[in-house]
Amino acid sequence: MFRVGIVGDGYTAADLLRLLAHHEQAEAVRIFSTENIGRRIDEVYPHLIGFSELICEESNWDLLKEECDLVFLALPHGLSVSIAMELLPAGVKCVDLGADFRLKDAGLYEEYYELTHPAPELLEEAVYGLPEIYREEIKQASLIANPGCFPTGAILPLVPLLEAGVLESSNLVIDSKSGVSGAGRSPKASSHFCEVNEGVKAYGVGTHRHGPEIAQELSRAAGKTVEMVFTPHLIPMNRGILTTIYARLRTTADPGLVRLVLEEKYRNENFVRVLPAGVMPHTKWVYGSNLLDIGIYVDEKSRHVILVSALDNLVKGASGQAIQNMNLLLGLEENNGLKLAGIHP
Amino acid sequence: MFRVGIVGDGYTAADLLRLLAHHEQAEAVRIFSTENIGRRIDEVYPHLIGFSELICEESNWDLLKEECDLVFLALPHGLSVSIAMELLPAGVKCVDLGADFRLKDAGLYEEYYELTHPAPELLEEAVYGLPEIYREEIKQASLIANPGCFPTGAILPLVPLLEAGVLESSNLVIDSKSGVSGAGRSPKASSHFCEVNEGVKAYGVGTHRHGPEIAQELSRAAGKTVEMVFTPHLIPMNRGILTTIYARLRTTADPGLVRLVLEEKYRNENFVRVLPAGVMPHTKWVYGSNLLDIGIYVDEKSRHVILVSALDNLVKGASGQAIQNMNLLLGLEENNGLKLAGIHP
Amino acid sequence: MFRVGIVGDGYTAADLLRLLAHHEQAEAVRIFSTENIGRRIDEVYPHLIGFSELICEESNWDLLKEECDLVFLALPHGLSVSIAMELLPAGVKCVDLGADFRLKDAGLYEEYYELTHPAPELLEEAVYGLPEIYREEIKQASLIANPGCFPTGAILPLVPLLEAGVLESSNLVIDSKSGVSGAGRSPKASSHFCEVNEGVKAYGVGTHRHGPEIAQELSRAAGKTVEMVFTPHLIPMNRGILTTIYARLRTTADPGLVRLVLEEKYRNENFVRVLPAGVMPHTKWVYGSNLLDIGIYVDEKSRHVILVSALDNLVKGASGQAIQNMNLLLGLEENNGLKLAGIHP
Amino acid sequence: MFRVGIVGDGYTAADLLRLLAHHEQAEAVRIFSTENIGRRIDEVYPHLIGFSELICEESNWDLLKEECDLVFLALPHGLSVSIAMELLPAGVKCVDLGADFRLKDAGLYEEYYELTHPAPELLEEAVYGLPEIYREEIKQASLIANPGCFPTGAILPLVPLLEAGVLESSNLVIDSKSGVSGAGRSPKASSHFCEVNEGVKAYGVGTHRHGPEIAQELSRAAGKTVEMVFTPHLIPMNRGILTTIYARLRTTADPGLVRLVLEEKYRNENFVRVLPAGVMPHTKWVYGSNLLDIGIYVDEKSRHVILVSALDNLVKGASGQAIQNMNLLLGLEENNGLKLAGIHP
CATH class of the missing domain: 3.40.50.720 (NAD(P)-binding Rossmann-like Domain)
Incomplete structure (x- = not known):
């Protein structure tokens, strides 16, 4: 042992x-x-x-x-x-x-x-x-x-696509929704049950410390400084982060590549599940586990790409x-x- | 009477x-x-x-x-x-x-x-x-x-800014987080307590019916077809919608205009509260009321604008x-x- | 004014x-x-x-x-x-x-x-x-x-029945389920979101300060010291107390008297609603209001009486x-x- | 296999x-x-x-x-x-x-x-x-x-004490608080998120089917028909049942016997944890596991016994x-x- x-x-x-x-x-x-x-x-x-x-x-x-x-x-x-x-x-x-x-x-x-x-x-x-x-x-x-909990949820879906040149490295929007355990165990006004339950809010808008961490890894993958916004939100649940990522296909990229690249990248991984077309992640599906789920939506006409990931922030x-x-x-x-x-x- | x-x-x-x-x-x-x-x-x-x-x-x-x-x-x-x-x-x-x-x-x-x-x-x-x-x-x-519940939360913050030419009409991302009562009272698998509680998910990604309703009103305000993405999410709470809007300042617009235009527009309204700088809305603050709160964040360097609105979807x-x-x-x-x-x- | x-x-x-x-x-x-x-x-x-x-x-x-x-x-x-x-x-x-x-x-x-x-x-x-x-x-x-929040929910259903001699004054069990706002606004480990959400516990078992307050009022009504147990529980909700009261009909009392006495007592009150037979209270029905609802169940055979009350602990x-x-x-x-x-x- | x-x-x-x-x-x-x-x-x-x-x-x-x-x-x-x-x-x-x-x-x-x-x-x-x-x-x-989920939580704490003659077999009150998954997966009005969240209610008062199941096992243990009341409540959580049991020491029984008998009975069990004095169970502590926790409170003066058990209703x-x-x-x-x-x- x-x-x-x-x-x-x-x-x-x-x-x-x-x-x-x-x-x-x-x-x-x-x-x-x-x-x-x-x-x-x-x-x-x-x-x-x-x-x-x-x-x-x-x-x-x-x-x-x-x-x-x-x-x-x-x-x-x-x-x-x-x-x-x-x-x-x-x-x-x-x-x-x-x-x-x-x-x-x-x-x-x-x-x-x-x-x-x-x-x-x-x-x-x-x-x-x-x-x-x-x-x-x-x-x-x-x-x-x-890695930080938010960065894990943002980086794993994006890095393979930025490395492969499938997505533009500008206009990235990363909107995360987190349970409360990520804020730690010390009692604070912001983690008081009554201040969280039956409501939702954004926090650290424009200033959250996980922003530069995400940018560092995405920029490395893209080979240049990405241009991105990251906003976390607090959700009335203990565990879980859902991250909704808005990106755009590069003009040269085929829409089908998004799924192809992600499935190829994660095929043999133990802990990353690329969900089938039409299925979007739910944080409860990974509750307590070391899994990260990724859902994919590509609008072929507008060339918008929406990636959604779910993980348990404590696992x-x-x-x-x-x-x-x-x-x-x-x-x-x-x-x-x-x-x-x-x-x- | x-x-x-x-x-x-x-x-x-x-x-x-x-x-x-x-x-x-x-x-x-x-x-x-x-x-x-x-x-x-x-x-x-x-x-x-x-x-x-x-x-x-x-x-x-x-x-x-x-x-x-x-x-x-x-x-x-x-x-x-x-x-x-x-x-x-x-x-x-x-x-x-x-x-x-x-x-x-x-x-x-x-x-x-x-x-x-x-x-x-x-x-x-x-x-x-x-x-x-x-x-x-x-x-x-x-x-x-x-109006629909999501459109109300997206349109009121954006219309004055699009009318005033403060924001670009492209690259708009509208990410909404809704309580469950918006889905109505009929029992459905998707509104079963256990399928919603202690979790969060996106739904209607790319296809939600409130998308064209939002686009109609924003395009009228902008004087041209806006280019936007709208994604709703289901949050474990009864009432409330928080809408996080990502936009960009037009090159000609002064960053201070965002707050100025919204405060001017809503100064005499009974039901719209533009929150002070540094304060972001929480859906519980409007719970059960006819109020809509708006929070503003402008990153002067990157010229990103983040608007967050909160309302009670049933009110x-x-x-x-x-x-x-x-x-x-x-x-x-x-x-x-x-x-x-x-x-x- | x-x-x-x-x-x-x-x-x-x-x-x-x-x-x-x-x-x-x-x-x-x-x-x-x-x-x-x-x-x-x-x-x-x-x-x-x-x-x-x-x-x-x-x-x-x-x-x-x-x-x-x-x-x-x-x-x-x-x-x-x-x-x-x-x-x-x-x-x-x-x-x-x-x-x-x-x-x-x-x-x-x-x-x-x-x-x-x-x-x-x-x-x-x-x-x-x-x-x-x-x-x-x-x-x-x-x-x-x-009055305390728990005492209000226990006393209003019981006092008229004890005064009228309908219930025995011994073997009273009062089991309360409270939202978290009753614990006040100061951040404490016990009101941390993650310690409350998605769980339930008893607290202050046998020692809660509202016990003697309830006993004082019930004893006054009964004309003698009542013999009772009171246990509060913490429920993952902001507002609301549900109190389940277990009592017994006095040997001389007609089962129908329970409803009769309570309806008579509260008929003209603004804030107490005695619910119809077969309907049991739900704390959400009084959320944010000054109402207290009472539900009644009498088992004629065993002569057990179950009273359930609901109120908003902050109202x-x-x-x-x-x-x-x-x-x-x-x-x-x-x-x-x-x-x-x-x-x- | x-x-x-x-x-x-x-x-x-x-x-x-x-x-x-x-x-x-x-x-x-x-x-x-x-x-x-x-x-x-x-x-x-x-x-x-x-x-x-x-x-x-x-x-x-x-x-x-x-x-x-x-x-x-x-x-x-x-x-x-x-x-x-x-x-x-x-x-x-x-x-x-x-x-x-x-x-x-x-x-x-x-x-x-x-x-x-x-x-x-x-x-x-x-x-x-x-x-x-x-x-x-x-x-x-x-x-x-x-066994049923409620009976498991009621029977395991009580049976050893009834078998040992430590508790009276009359005046037993069993008050249970359950998460919603116990009601099954079919969508029903009563399991609609909005009808459960941020509230609490009793249900099946006096008529729940687990009542006779509990009575059967307790009576077998006591060697005679027990006299008991059982009331379940619905709590806004997915999993978990907390059962609060009110009983009385038999006149001949030493108060210390309650803990002694239960600890002796469950000492070598894999799945039953008798919690130390002063600690009461929380359903989240057994979430997703096959454990059942038991907390004990004995009021030596009044000879009331309060037993609290927690389990995951699905496990x-x-x-x-x-x-x-x-x-x-x-x-x-x-x-x-x-x-x-x-x-x-």
């Missing part, structure tokens, strides 16, 4: 434990916390009773260096860099579920996260952890920047993808611990 | 009765049904106990002609035309909450509703019932095509707007019966 | 303002806050844009004494007593929406609220503000203890009932400002 | 397939339908894409006899008996997820289900499929009556329990295919 540690005790940490409980070759051996030190994790999260008996401990990097093959950093941004700098030289692989290694441009990080990046040299070393795009790089890496958008990355880093079967179907209804 | 009749007993009929109960100069005197004939309406809708004692009756146009000044047609499309043809010549004004008189182009009606329009000549006579746009025409009219998107039209048709104060604030939380 | 002040800016304060906006003879002139001093209340609660332009101010009792006929105290328990002691001698009537004057027994207050009551003499003066039970006392009072369970009390205190029509129907669906 | 068939294509059938996809020693080989004949099941339920490629077929009992070791009957009541009579003699074991074999008393079946039972002799042969109570009988059986309340029964019938490890934790948040 490989031995892994978890730093942090929020919702993504809890979902790591839920999924690791089914893993055949890796087990969680340590969990570090600040607020719950000394409490059993199944006291903090009673759904884990019978699935984990770990006790939340004060951070101790030496312990991780001695005991762990890999560590998940499930922390707010700004806290992961120094930990990675401790662990990596000791040969402990790191998967950062936060944002500290996602943007390759330290200037952009500073602009959006209002922090000077303490180790810009690590940005180059870190591999962006989207296995469907960077599988080979991940296998060779020690430090993974696990394929966070902890599931982190385990998928772990599997690659440790040389395991990529879907180990991740074979779950979505829970519907 | 003016006397009004209601044909139909679905959710919009129920909300007409809820609102008319507070009206000082109009009262509902008849309600016609097919499924609930003989039952009291407050047995069908117990929330109306104490607010209406009407009995659902079989349709009888002569009764309406004798007794009513105005009739609300709250029916599925295809059923209103023949009734209007009965009532109008008898001097009974009609507000059709369905779709039969909204599209000026009978060919488009046939294409989208799969029915040959039985009285295309009425399409010219009918006035599109958006008081903020067509107030004077409504006052003179006898037949009102009450400003249907029954409230119908009563607003009734008030104009009958020469009453426009906000009579409609002074309610939204219910929050 | 009567002039009223509001101390506090939580959800009940907001709903006071929503309802007072429709009131014909009273207007809110001051609102005091601690967290939002200097902000317009419609900035804190944008649903009130166009309905209130009040600015949240620092507490200043002299202002209230000079300007107000009546003051609503919408505060956490423990804070109202000293304010009432300031205002009452100056002739300002007080309606306390908190718990400080509800329990007649200062010892019980100390046991459940963990505070020594600072003015036990006021407990006698205060009238428990359930107009359907204490209407005449309220009219003569200066200080009203506005009949708090702010609406407070305005109903205000109307009585000021000699106004009892339903002024409170004529709203429930919002369904 | 054991080969199993499924008759029916509703929500419980879908959840059988979701769970069987993880089973190591059994696979679904046939699914029979009436409405979806010829469609792939993953077209009907897209969350199963990649997990089942079965095609819905017209019923054909010969096929099942040839191919299957065991068949799940996931049908409305009244339809299972004749199928079981076909399959059992051919050596095919049957697990009926419907109600046809649950009541031992054919008269009660006739009273509550309004059907004359066509094979009362099978009622004796059938074993009530609660493994925690009837494990040894199940292992020897051929026909299992899979431990239906399909998961059916697979648990299957594992016993086939001699497999009892938790095969059922090792999932609950999905929280």
Whole structure:
């Protein structure tokens, strides 16, 4: 059994434990916390009773260096860099579920996260952890920047089409609808039940931190800076992100290529399902699972393309993808611990 | 007291009765049904106990002609035309909450509703019932095509800006998020609780009937055919539509004009609130009310404009707007019966 | 116009303002806050844009004494007593929406609220503000203890039956299901969207503070200490309390008496609807309104009685009932400002 | 691999397939339908894409006899008996997820289900499929009556305490709160999203069919007819049943016995978790899993006992329990295919 540690005790940490409980070759051996030190994790999260008996401990990097093959950093941004700098030289692989290694441009990080990046040299070393795009790089890496939940839903449908030159790289509109768990577990006015339930709103309009992350990956795929807008919305549900993408066919591209390219790209993937023509995704179909579904609509006359993706923000958008990355880093079967179907209804 | 009749007993009929109960100069005197004939309406809708004692009756146009000044047609499309043809010549004004008189182009009606329009000549006579746009025409009219719920949320933010030449008329993306009551009261697989709750999906992608209705009004405002995409989504909530609109500033337009034009246009309106800079609408803020809120974001650098509107699909998107039209048709104060604030939380 | 002040800016304060906006003879002139001093209340609660332009101010009792006929105290328990002691001698009537004057027994207050009551003499003066039970006392009072939300739903169905000797006063089980707004607006782990949505739980089992409040009123009605259990549950909805009451017919009582007594008691009330046989309440039927609905089931064979009541915890369970009390205190029509129907669906 | 068939294509059938996809020693080989004949099941339920490629077929009992070791009957009541009579003699074991074999008393079946039972002799042969109570009988059986969802949540906490004589067998109140999936997949007015969301109601008050089923098992445990009331409520959530049980300690019983007896009984069970003192269940903690959680509150003074249980109505309340029964019938490890934790948040 490989031995892994978890730093942090929020919702993504809890979902790591839920999924690791089914893993055949890796087990969680340590969990570090600040607020719950000394409490059993199944006291903090009673759904884990019978699935984990770990006790939340004060951070101790030496312990991780001695005991762990890999560590998940499930922390707010700004806290992961120094930990990675401790662990990596000791040969402990790191998967950062936060944002500290996602943007390759330290200037952009500073602009959006209002922090000077303490180790810009690590940005180059870190591999962006989207296995469907960077599988080979991940296998060779020690430090993974696990992608944001919104970026995962926007990038996987678009990258193959931008790489293939099927879509124009301008006038991209990405409109995402997210459940509330993406905002984390700390009580805030904006995640109060009564402020969310039976309503819907846009937030972070024009300023959300996942915008530059999406732009970075799409621009790389397009071979030039894409011109795009990204707007997230908050939906009264716990889990799930639906992303509706509006794009245009390039003048030279055949409308049939959209489906062809996506089906070809994802045919052998474990976790990406390109839905049949006429079927559009529903977030509940992937609830609790590591799947990402893609629906396709092409208006041949107007040459508009609408792509819709669905994922569970805590799984394929966070902890599931982190385990998928772990599997690659440790040389395991990529879907180990991740074979779950979505829970519907 | 003016006397009004209601044909139909679905959710919009129920909300007409809820609102008319507070009206000082109009009262509902008849309600016609097919499924609930003989039952009291407050047995069908117990929330109306104490607010209406009407009995659902079989349709009888002569009764309406004798007794009513105005009739609300709250029916599925295809059923209103023949009734209007009965009532109008008898001097009974009609507000059709369905779709039969909204599209000026009978060919488009046939294409989208799969029915040959039985009285295309009425399409010219009918006035599109958006008081903020067509107030004077409504006052003179006898037949009102009450707008669709999605079109109301898309048209009110865009029309003043297209008329003023502030926005480009191409590359418009309209992404709407709707509660379930818009789909009506008949049980269907798609409105089953378990198929909607804790999830989100797009529907009618590229084919929704409100698309041409929106295009008609935007094109009239722009003075030319707009180029637009409209996609509705189903959200786990009863009431409310949030519409996120993506547009671009015309090269000649100053970014500040967006707010200026909308504030100027709606300054004296009872039911449209242009929210302050930095505030984006939440559907719960207008829940149960006839209000429509508009939020504005302009990215001066990229010249993208994001407009977000919120309304209650059963009120400003249907029954409230119908009563607003009734008030104009009958020469009453426009906000009579409609002074309610939204219910929050 | 009567002039009223509001101390506090939580959800009940907001709903006071929503309802007072429709009131014909009273207007809110001051609102005091601690967290939002200097902000317009419609900035804190944008649903009130166009309905209130009040600015949240620092507490200043002299202002209230000079300007107000009546003051609503919408505060956490423990804070109202000293304010009432300031205002009452100056002739300002007080309606306390908190718990400080509800329990007649200062010892019980100390046991459940963990505070020594600072003015036990006021407990006698205060009238428990359930107009359907204490209407005449309220009219003569200066200080009203506005009932808790759960007690309102439990007491109104039971008191007439206990007074009439129809039900046994032992073996009463009161099982309540509440929306989340009853827990107030401050962000807490227990009101985090993800901890409530798509789930249900019991809380405060055996220890909830509304237990002794219910017992006090039921015992008064029964003429002896009732023996009861009360358990509240948290339901994923914003507003509404459904209370299911299990009781037994006294051996001497005719089963038909249950309905007879309740219908007789509430026949002329504005806000209590005894539903017809076979119809059980739904909280959505009273959503946003000051109504309380009661459904009745009597099993003649086993002599079990099941009573179910529904109310909106922020209206009949708090702010609406407070305005109903205000109307009585000021000699106004009892339903002024409170004529709203429930919002369904 | 054991080969199993499924008759029916509703929500419980879908959840059988979701769970069987993880089973190591059994696979679904046939699914029979009436409405979806010829469609792939993953077209009907897209969350199963990649997990089942079965095609819905017209019923054909010969096929099942040839191919299957065991068949799940996931049908409305009244339809299972004749199928079981076909399959059992051919050596095919049957697990009926419907109600046809649950009541031992054919008269009660006739009273509550309004059907004359066509094979009362099978009622004796059938074993009530609660493994925690009837494990040894199940292992020897051929026909299992899979318990109702409400009965599972009521019986498991109460039976050990009634058997041990800890609780009185009279004055039992069972108040259940259920998600909507228990009502099945067919669209009905009562499962329309807008009729359920943001509200709560009681239903089947005094008449629900699970009442006599609960009474049968409790009376067996108590050794005499229990006196109880059962009321279900509909909660705006997809999955989950919370059952709040009110009982009284027998005069001779020590209060500490409640916890002692339950912990002793369930110590070695895979699927029942007796929660620590002070912790009450939340349905989300068992979401999607085969677990049943029990919380205990004993008021030593009044000698009231409150037991709260939580389960997922489609898993431990239906399909998961059916697979648990299957594992016993086939001699497999009892938790095969059922090792999932609950999905929280």
